[in-house]
Amino acid sequence: MAETKVIPDQAIKEITELFHHVPKKSATCIEALKIVQNHNRWVSDDAVKELATLLEMSPDEIDGVATFYNIIFRQPVGRHVIHLCNSVSCYILGYEKIEDHIKNKLKIGFGETTPDKRFTFLPIPCLGTCDHAPAMIIDEDLYRDLTPQKIDDILERYQ
Amino acid sequence: MERPLTEHIKNDGSVLSLKEYEAAGGYQALRKALKMTPQEVMQMVKDSNLRGRGGAGFPTGMKWSFVPMGDHAPHPKYIVANGDEMEPGTFKDRVLLEGNPHQLIEGMIISAYAIQADISYIFLRWAYHEAAKRVKNAIQEAYGAGYLGKKIAGSDYSVEMHLHTSVGRYMCGEETALLNALEGKRANPRSKPPFPQVSGLFGKPTIVNNVETFSNIAHIIDKGVEWYKALSKSPDGGGTKLYGVSGHVKKPAIWELPLGVSLRELIEEHAGGMMDGYKFRAALPGGASTDFLTEEHLDVAMDFTNTMKAGSRMGTGTVIVLDDKTCPVGMVFNLEKFFAQESCGWCTPCREGLPWTAKILDAIEHGRGMMNQLDILSFETVYMAPGNTFCALAPGAMEPLQSALKYFREDFERHIKEHKCPWD
Amino acid sequence: MPLGLIMAKIFVDNIEYEVPDGKNLLEVCLSLGFNLTYFCWHPAMHSVGACRQCGVVNFKDENDKRGRLVMACMQAATNGIRISIEDPRAHAFRAGNIEALMLNHPHDCPVCDEGGECHLQDMTLMSGHNYRRNTFKKRTHYNQYLGPFINHEMNRCIQCYRCVRFYNDYAGGKDFAVFAAHDDVYFGRQEEGALENEFSGNLVEVCPTGVFTDKVLRKHYTRKWDLTSAPSVCHQCSLGCNILASERYGGIRRILTRYNGDVNGYFICDRGRFGYEYANSDKRIKQALKKSGNTLQHLSKDSALQEIKDFIFSGKNIIGIGSPRASLESNFMLKELVGENNFYGGIPKQESALISQAISILHQGKVKTPSLKEVESYDAVLILGEDITNTAPMLALAVRQAAKNKPREKAYALKIPHWDDAAVREIVQGEIGPVYLLTTHHTKLDEISTKSQYTTPDDIARAGFSIAQQINHSLPTVDTADDAMQAFVAAVARDLLNAKRPLVISGTSLFSSSVIQAAANIAYALKDSGKDAGLVYAVPEVNSTGMSMMASKDLDDAIARANEGGIDALIITENDLYYRIEKNKADDFLKNCGHVLVLENLQNETTAKADYVLPAGTFAESTGTVVNNEGRAQRFYQVYKPSNDICSSWEWLNEFRNSVSDTYAENFDAVVDEMVKRYPDLQKVKFAAPDANFRKGTQKIPRETARYSGRTAMLANINVSEPKPPVDKDSPLSFTMEGYQGIPPSADIPFFWSPGWNSVQSINRYQTEVGGSLHGGNPGVRLLEPSEENKSGYFDKIPERFTKKEGEWWIIPFYHIYGSDELSVKGPALAERIPSAYISMNEKDLNKNNLREGDKVTISFSGDKINVPVKEENTLPDGVAGLPKGFEGLTGVQFPFWGKITKV
Numbered sequence A: 001m002a003e004t005k006v007i008p009d010q011a012i013k014e015i016t017e018l019f020h021h022v023p024k025k026s027a028t029c030i031e032a033l034k035i036v037q038n039h040n041r042w043v044s045d046d047a048v049k050e051l052a053t054l055l056e057m058s059p060d061e062i063d064g065v066a067t068f069y070n071i072i073f074r075q076p077v078g079r080h081v082i083h084l085c086n087s088v089s090c091y092i093l094g095y096e097k098i099e100d101h102i103k104n105k106l107k108i109g110f111g112e113t114t115p116d117k118r119f120t121f122l123p124i125p126c127l128g129t130c131d132h133a134p135a136m137i138i139d140e141d142l143y144r145d146l147t148p149q150k151i152d153d154i155l156e157r158y159q
Numbered sequence B: 001m002e003r004p005l006t007e008h009i010k011n012d013g014s015v016l017s018l019k020e021y022e023a024a025g026g027y028q029a030l031r032k033a034l035k036m037t038p039q040e041v042m043q044m045v046k047d048s049n050l051r052g053r054g055g056a057g058f059p060t061g062m063k064w065s066f067v068p069m070g071d072h073a074p075h076p077k078y079i080v081a082n083g084d085e086m087e088p089g090t091f092k093d094r095v096l097l098e099g100n101p102h103q104l105i106e107g108m109i110i111s112a113y114a115i116q117a118d119i120s121y122i123f124l125r126w127a128y129h130e131a132a133k134r135v136k137n138a139i140q141e142a143y144g145a146g147y148l149g150k151k152i153a154g155s156d157y158s159v160e161m162h163l164h165t166s167v168g169r170y171m172c173g174e175e176t177a178l179l180n181a182l183e184g185k186r187a188n189p190r191s192k193p194p195f196p197q198v199s200g201l202f203g204k205p206t207i208v209n210n211v212e213t214f215s216n217i218a219h220i221i222d223k224g225v226e227w228y229k230a231l232s233k234s235p236d237g238g239g240t241k242l243y244g245v246s247g248h249v250k251k252p253a254i255w256e257l258p259l260g261v262s263l264r265e266l267i268e269e270h271a272g273g274m275m276d277g278y279k280f281r282a283a284l285p286g287g288a289s290t291d292f293l294t295e296e297h298l299d300v301a302m303d304f305t306n307t308m309k310a311g312s313r314m315g316t317g318t319v320i321v322l323d324d325k326t327c328p329v330g331m332v333f334n335l336e337k338f339f340a341q342e343s344c345g346w347c348t349p350c351r352e353g354l355p356w357t358a359k360i361l362d363a364i365e366h367g368r369g370m371m372n373q374l375d376i377l378s379f380e381t382v383y384m385a386p387g388n389t390f391c392a393l394a395p396g397a398m399e400p401l402q403s404a405l406k407y408f409r410e411d412f413e414r415h416i417k418e419h420k421c422p423w424d
Numbered sequence C: 001m002p003l004g005l006i007m008a009k010i011f012v013d014n015i016e017y018e019v020p021d022g023k024n025l026l027e028v029c030l031s032l033g034f035n036l037t038y039f040c041w042h043p044a045m046h047s048v049g050a051c052r053q054c055g056v057v058n059f060k061d062e063n064d065k066r067g068r069l070v071m072a073c074m075q076a077a078t079n080g081i082r083i084s085i086e087d088p089r090a091h092a093f094r095a096g097n098i099e100a101l102m103l104n105h106p107h108d109c110p111v112c113d114e115g116g117e118c119h120l121q122d123m124t125l126m127s128g129h130n131y132r133r134n135t136f137k138k139r140t141h142y143n144q145y146l147g148p149f150i151n152h153e154m155n156r157c158i159q160c161y162r163c164v165r166f167y168n169d170y171a172g173g174k175d176f177a178v179f180a181a182h183d184d185v186y187f188g189r190q191e192e193g194a195l196e197n198e199f200s201g202n203l204v205e206v207c208p209t210g211v212f213t214d215k216v217l218r219k220h221y222t223r224k225w226d227l228t229s230a231p232s233v234c235h236q237c238s239l240g241c242n243i244l245a246s247e248r249y250g251g252i253r254r255i256l257t258r259y260n261g262d263v264n265g266y267f268i269c270d271r272g273r274f275g276y277e278y279a280n281s282d283k284r285i286k287q288a289l290k291k292s293g294n295t296l297q298h299l300s301k302d303s304a305l306q307e308i309k310d311f312i313f314s315g316k317n318i319i320g321i322g323s324p325r326a327s328l329e330s331n332f333m334l335k336e337l338v339g340e341n342n343f344y345g346g347i348p349k350q351e352s353a354l355i356s357q358a359i360s361i362l363h364q365g366k367v368k369t370p371s372l373k374e375v376e377s378y379d380a381v382l383i384l385g386e387d388i389t390n391t392a393p394m395l396a397l398a399v400r401q402a403a404k405n406k407p408r409e410k411a412y413a414l415k416i417p418h419w420d421d422a423a424v425r426e427i428v429q430g431e432i433g434p435v436y437l438l439t440t441h442h443t444k445l446d447e448i449s450t451k452s453q454y455t456t457p458d459d460i461a462r463a464g465f466s467i468a469q470q471i472n473h474s475l476p477t478v479d480t481a482d483d484a485m486q487a488f489v490a491a492v493a494r495d496l497l498n499a500k501r502p503l504v505i506s507g508t509s510l511f512s513s514s515v516i517q518a519a520a521n522i523a524y525a526l527k528d529s530g531k532d533a534g535l536v537y538a539v540p541e542v543n544s545t546g547m548s549m550m551a552s553k554d555l556d557d558a559i560a561r562a563n564e565g566g567i568d569a570l571i572i573t574e575n576d577l578y579y580r581i582e583k584n585k586a587d588d589f590l591k592n593c594g595h596v597l598v599l600e601n602l603q604n605e606t607t608a609k610a611d612y613v614l615p616a617g618t619f620a621e622s623t624g625t626v627v628n629n630e631g632r633a634q635r636f637y638q639v640y641k642p643s644n645d646i647c648s649s650w651e652w653l654n655e656f657r658n659s660v661s662d663t664y665a666e667n668f669d670a671v672v673d674e675m676v677k678r679y680p681d682l683q684k685v686k687f688a689a690p691d692a693n694f695r696k697g698t699q700k701i702p703r704e705t706a707r708y709s710g711r712t713a714m715l716a717n718i719n720v721s722e723p724k725p726p727v728d729k730d731s732p733l734s735f736t737m738e739g740y741q742g743i744p745p746s747a748d749i750p751f752f753w754s755p756g757w758n759s760v761q762s763i764n765r766y767q768t769e770v771g772g773s774l775h776g777g778n779p780g781v782r783l784l785e786p787s788e789e790n791k792s793g794y795f796d797k798i799p800e801r802f803t804k805k806e807g808e809w810w811i812i813p814f815y816h817i818y819g820s821d822e823l824s825v826k827g828p829a830l831a832e833r834i835p836s837a838y839i840s841m842n843e844k845d846l847n848k849n850n851l852r853e854g855d856k857v858t859i860s861f862s863g864d865k866i867n868v869p870v871k872e873e874n875t876l877p878d879g880v881a882g883l884p885k886g887f888e889g890l891t892g893v894q895f896p897f898w899g900k901i902t903k904v
């Protein structure tokens, strides 16, 4: 285990509070991963190990869960994460144009992070806002009825 | 026309607060239900003919009736609202979650009372951040008002409620996979039997219903079975239904309508018809895992039986319209790529068959396809038929494909012959 | 769920069969001999319905012409069920499923270690998939370093999930998992590193393809069909797991599980699987040796026989030292040679007394000792003083299964059959127990224990007596150390009484007869309360039980006699005295014995002191019988004829007997005949396996597969004409590929193979039913059955409470699966896993003595001194320290003892 703890005390406190909701600590695994990610922006190997001790699980078990889900980042991400919906309604309404625009602008493709660590660009399945396709989420903000023109302006808000 | 589920949802997009909800008659049904016996509540739901809105249309009251009741029943029992809503093209639960979370919460508490559940969860998909904030707040409000917690609303009944926000996987919408996710595990589906009603979350009796399903409950209790049944145009089930349309239509949106309106009415009236310059070609009537319906099916009533007769399913009731300017092969490729990506990786057909299907569609769409690959695609639809896979994900994924192969065969063949997408 | 004897009529492709009602349909089909394909189902781990390879068409009734596809493994064989395996849709589905599984498979059979015994190959052929339609790139994975035992090649994975199900769910491993999702799922460790679980080697057999393969085999790889194999018995602990040992070019290449439905079932532990390398060691003695000055010199076989006869057997007073790691026959032949009065079992008195006591309890007492396999069927377990994960590993695996029984009743109440593994596990929710542990310190099984208590050996015994008293109130009361222990005793007594089949496990490892007696008392008390109780004792070595049944005197007796003088010669059979007793004691003994002849496998301190040394066969080069802790006599067979002078000890001794007294046993069977005549208790040994005259038709059973290659070429560098194959006069087995090609008697199965089934999964064909006994009954015979009228009676000698001493520690043995056994540690792969020596004590004791973890200390005791670092083990009682047993530099230490510990 790392000498310096990577999971902040506040996160540990939040996780520990969940324990009395559930019959066993391991049941909080997903919530706990989310809490760690909220604090650290991603879940490092050291964080997996620390969580293992906290939840009385093995690191292998935790990582089996962490790597199953789309939104747990096991690699560092940029300061802002763009999730562009690439599902069917957005396909029909032309998300690919938006994708190309972002690619050209940020010079990164899906799964990549800008060298200045400002953005990570990811696809995401249907955002449940198909009546306003195409759509994307940056961090936790939803943007709908996208056009390439709108994108520049939106990205400016995230430094 | 009555719209019990949406009538109080505000147009400005803001959430209905507890006060506003109560002013509109909210939580009266709960008080009423608490004076009834659990059996009476359950019976009303059975009689109402409410069928699940999560996609499969299973009769809700019947589902509840499998939960062990009485002094020897195992506890805690659980009740879970399925708000995973990751089916592409589906955006109905979001409206209910963001607009009127108390309607859901009240419905859940009444349902919990009917099966004598002790703990309830709302399972929300990751991307619904706004809904999460509002639901969380509503739960707090409900606790504050004594509708949740110990001895609720002056009765002897106690129930807890927690919000769980997922970390992204379509699979979590499958009810048994959802339970695994709630237990902090990988969201693989579970073996059935045992059904969750008997052995679900943490091995205890559990009911999972869709958000929209729960949102109906308070109204049934409040206004009665006959009223509720009369809301529907279909002999197939009671109540209204949230229908939606997306694609190149003039006014894509969600509407609450009597169960059983026709596909034509949805597209032509409510959605305002096709956008200028676009012609209707086909539609997926209820989300990504339903079969295409075409022009000839436009007058089919959107209920469980009639969509089935037409060779599809009502699914979630959210229609995705395919127009003449969109490549059907590209659309199906998009769908199958999604399904391949979201397979949990447990059973072979789904884990291996879907990516192969997607790769073939990719090749065809981009002009690298071969004729024999159409046979492979046909084989895949048989290979992944219902029952052949562990859960319903892969069979669902095969629905748009098999109907596309039926209705758009020439389009597939043109891609292969011309070595390019004719729409490019 | 216990299946009744109700039979069901089922129809498979319109033919009617009678099968046990409710049994799993896939199992039934396999037992009926059908070729039905499968991957995720495993006979010991049952069904999860993941791979979808076992699809068959199920018809409602005769009139149902359509039917629907179902997975046979998820279906019960109920009365009237109609299925078709041959239906074209079922065929197409199964072929399509393999096609899907093979999309990303590298098709690298020629360079894959699994090739030729690969379930995936077999199933691919069986399903009829033979043409690849996939034109796309395959996904690839990185492989991991998993330690010295297992090789990892993830690209071959077909995601059947058997590995995680075995490693985690079945064997309780924690350092392994399935990662990621969809077609990226990955089976491995969170980080590279040696797999920690004691049963990891079973992945080799559990994995249906070449993902997990035997890394030790890889060092000297040979295809399955080129191996010469014999049925054998693992020599690495007292459980006697059945193994298949295989040879090529004069070396053992690998060990596989040999299914025995009464003993080890489908699995063995890693010490058993990978601990064979000593048999190939360059320390092997391959020729007779003679002392000359300070060295040993080679001697031809004939001159050795002559010289030894003259030199050793000319003496009058000759004594023999037997061995718990030598066969019954070798011990017997030694005894015959030196005479009843001159034969000594090769272990110190203390250990000898414990083993005899255990045998007497199992024989004179009234509680049955279950077979290893039966252990899995008990529904409450108490372990008294034994760290079974390290002393009898497979017993720990069996207890892990037993721990699941009680909670599973919940699933059965919901009508979920036992074979529906995923469903059962969801219902059970990881609940286990009751399993109670009463040990000296934390052991690995604590992770499944309902409650563990740690105390000194004497107090373990006292608590044990107290548990017995709580079950049978007529026994004398015993007060326990404190309230915690009192509560523990009450809980154990309650749960054992609540169970239908409670099991008590103990053993000799603490060197405490009180612990053994206390365990017996508990079992007796349970039996008297009407319970179907069981009692298991782990003993130290492969033939500890067998040797003790024959030896009335022990090593201490021999030493005492030698002290009196007058001994002309000493013959030691497969026993390193320096491993058994302290060095100075062994030195003196050897000095007092005149001439010394040693029959041994490997050079060791004892052979270094001998006048003559003869090359004795290990399990690999000899045939013999060993008796396990349960009292089960089992035959192991010579795997190959060595090209040197190595042979079974009993063969050497038989030669000498011939020259000394002109009696000669013609072959192995003749030795057994003589032995059972002399020892009526061993009567049944004759039936442990068929004798050498056994023939199928006129044929012997071949040790080599029909596809054995290179027979004429292998020795062509020596002689181009093919040598006459060696003859085996001692067994029904032949050394070549010629012979009977069908299913041999269960004790004589050299390898598992059946047409179309080249992997170990062909075991299904050798069983009466899946997971049941082998055709003709499982191998081995039980020699010890309990007595009806309890000749043993309750024990009443309750030890005093342990009192610690100021300035001294009561030093007890700590056992390690890798390190505490005499021979397995001599192999390089296993040696990598041996921890370095240490001494453990609790934090309080450390602090009291100003010690910190890692500090070097000197342990002084009866004239000896050992230097090791200290380790903190907080579960150890005050005043007690733990020292690893059998480690290099620590062999010969007599546990337990009072020792002084000082900082270096």
Ligand SMILES: Cc1cc2nc3c(=O)[nH]c(=O)nc-3n(C[C@H](O)[C@H](O)[C@H](O)COP(=O)(O)O)c2cc1C
Pocket (backbone or CB within 6 Å): B051, B052, B053, B054, B055, B056, B057, B058, B060, B082, B083, B084, B085, B086, B087, B170, B171, B172, B173, B174, B175, B176, B208, B209, B210, B211, B213, B214, B391, B392, B393
């Ligand atoms: C792959 C898959 C995804 C699903 N996703 C959802 C979902 O997002 N929301 C939902 O309510 N039901 C979903 N379902 C259906 C649920 O399994 C379940 O039938 C439903 O929640 C039951 O609720 P209801 O009876 O109220 O319809 C999904 C099913 C499958 C097979």
Ligand code: SF4
Pocket (backbone or CB within 6 Å): C156, C157, C158, C159, C160, C161, C162, C163, C164, C187, C206, C207, C208, C209, C211, C212
């Ligand atoms: S590694 Fe082997 S055992 Fe494990 S899932 Fe893959 S093929 Fe099956």
Ligand code: FES
Pocket (backbone or CB within 6 Å): C026, C037, C038, C039, C040, C041, C048, C049, C050, C051, C052, C053, C054, C055, C071, C072, C073, C074
């Ligand atoms: S063996 Fe039946 S699904 Fe795998």
